[in-house]
């Protein structure tokens with residue numbers, strides 16, 4: 001089985017994000033692979049180990065994004081591709097991704113490389129857009145199943161489960177297809193040092209739009225961030241006094257009425 | 263001159279930090295509380311290949327440079343100091359002499375499984391009546407035909423009571439002082455090899471540390487780890503710089519953990535209407551500790567570079583160990599001040615860092631001994 005995995009480099013969950021002014025953010029130089037993508041990579045490797053085939057990881061991003069591909073190699077991916085082009089700079093920044101542009105690029109990569117199955121995370125941890133996977137599937141005109149929690153390959157098809165709040169749905173889907181990974185799908189492995197050292201020395205090549213036969217002017221974002229507002233720095237802590245039952249009732253009231261959290 | 267990590271070292275650091283955060287750190291508190299050895303964790307980290315970092319590929323190692331090895335030790339100490347001491351033992355002191363002098367049988371049967379995390383190793387210098395002064399070694403080895411007979415007791419042996427094999431420092435004759443020392447390999451299950459008291463430690467918990475006893479233990483000829491008899495002191499010198507360097511790397515990791523936690527606390531804890539990170543007296547603590555951390559790190563990098571390039575660095579390695587340790591002791595102390603009373607609660611990790619740091623004073627040479635050594639080197643022969 002020829003498996004492609006789409007991975008995205010996102011700011012580390014502990015990276016400091018500062019607002020320089022109301023229309024630009026500065027992100028601390030700390031990046032990692034988006035959490036749901038790590039599940040997609042792991043699942044691809046498990047499918048390969050069980051059924052044979054190859055795993056190829058792809059990312060769209062500047063040079064620093066090559067690091068997530070190195071991680072994929074360390075984990076056991078057979079090959080990796082980083083797609084970058086100056087024309088992509090305005091639509092893929094540290095703090096904003098135009099999903100449709102990225103989906104166009106990834107669909108072209110998928111056609112270029114060929115595949116039986118594509119895996120990606122159900123959403124990126126930075127913008128939570130949950131859009132690139134479904135858009136790419138639409139552009140490729142292949143089935144898409146979101147937020148899968150188990151994957152079983154069969155002859156020419158795939159059986160997946162989606163588990164949510166204790167309920168479970170099983171779906172059968174013809175290949176080729178694109179699946180997005182949900183928490184609980186697997187427990188990603190830690191890489192073997194031997195592979196880490198090899199991956200550390202690997203050259204990560206970049207492909208540009210011309211190599212994918214995409215016209216630069218096809219990458220035009222119609223979606224642009226206009227302003228950013230950062231959350232209140234120190235949310236005050238309040239302690240609700242009184243009998244436990246009364247305090248709990250008051251907590252529920254505040255969550256419901258003041259925070260609209262329930 | 264280039265102070266930056268190579269791209270490979272940067273990537274390695276990131277991978278290790280991630281592994282430590284996910285695999286090691288979640289167990290740090292339990293290791294400290296129980297002071298038990300976590301066999302599963304030990305095997306898991308070994309299974310990934312980390313214990314073979316400094317050994318060549320032909321024996322199953324990774325053949326990484328000294329700086330890369332130091333990065334591993336630093337990151338481990340950042341996650342769990344106690345476990346880091348066990349990992350360092352396995353990577354370095356516990357296996358070094360087997361690799362250097364072991365017969366093919368020893369390499370296959372003990373060394374290779376050890377660097378895969380399947381066997382536990384340890385090293386035994388210290389005795390009840392001798393620590394810094396290894397010429398006080400009373401564990402005695404007598405030759406008997408082709409074999410050796412070992413008698414004595416060792417104290418303070420990290421993982422001694424649970425080890426599958428021990429590298430033991432013993433003398434053929436106490437009167438020969440440093441010229442009578444040798445390393446011997448003793449295996450679990452050998453007749454006459456037992457363990458005694460297990461110590462309850464202040465810090466660096468999560469290893470089984472205690473006494474091991476040799477009572478007429480018979481050793482085959484290839485269990486003398488050395489090409490010649492009575493050359494143990496020389497063999498020890500070959501690896502001493504690296505042991506001191508890695509002890510300094512432990513200090514870097516622990517100091518960083520303490521400073522990062524303290525920084526987090528200083529960012530959110532309020533007093534007199536402001537977060538405490540806004541007070542100059544709190545900032546000055548970070549100003550000093552951060553500076554000293556960077557200085558210690560530079561010493562570590564320099565010594566790693568010297569060892570890698572086979573430049574003698576006995577002095578610099580002693581300095582790195584001592585300076586990094588003192589820096590770490592200050593960092594954990596300041597962290598406990600920044601945390602206020604919460605530093606005194608078992609519920610926060612700062613008290614653990616504070617206790618762990620004390621170990622650094624003894625492992626790799628006490629500072630009284632190191633200062634004496636460096637002072638005499640500097641002044642020269644009188």
Ligand SMILES: Cc1cc2nc3c(=O)[nH]c(=O)nc-3n(C[C@H](O)[C@H](O)[C@H](O)COP(=O)(O)OP(=O)(O)OC[C@H]3O[C@@H](n4cnc5c(N)ncnc54)[C@H](O)[C@@H]3O)c2cc1C
Pocket residue numbers: 384385386387388392393394395417418419420421463465466471621624625626627628629630631634
């Ligand atoms: C957690 C832990 C784990 C350990 N694990 C191991 C292990 O795995 N294997 C092992 O062999 N050992 C181990 N040790 C022992 C450690 O190596 C010794 O504690 C260390 O070598 C110091 O020896 P000592 O404790 O006997 O102190 P001593 O040497 O008795 O020193 C006592 C005091 O006298 C001072 N002193 C000694 N000589 C001089 C001098 N010439 N001039 C001035 N002052 C001097 C010292 O600095 C110290 O202040 C461990 C110790 C600890 C705490």
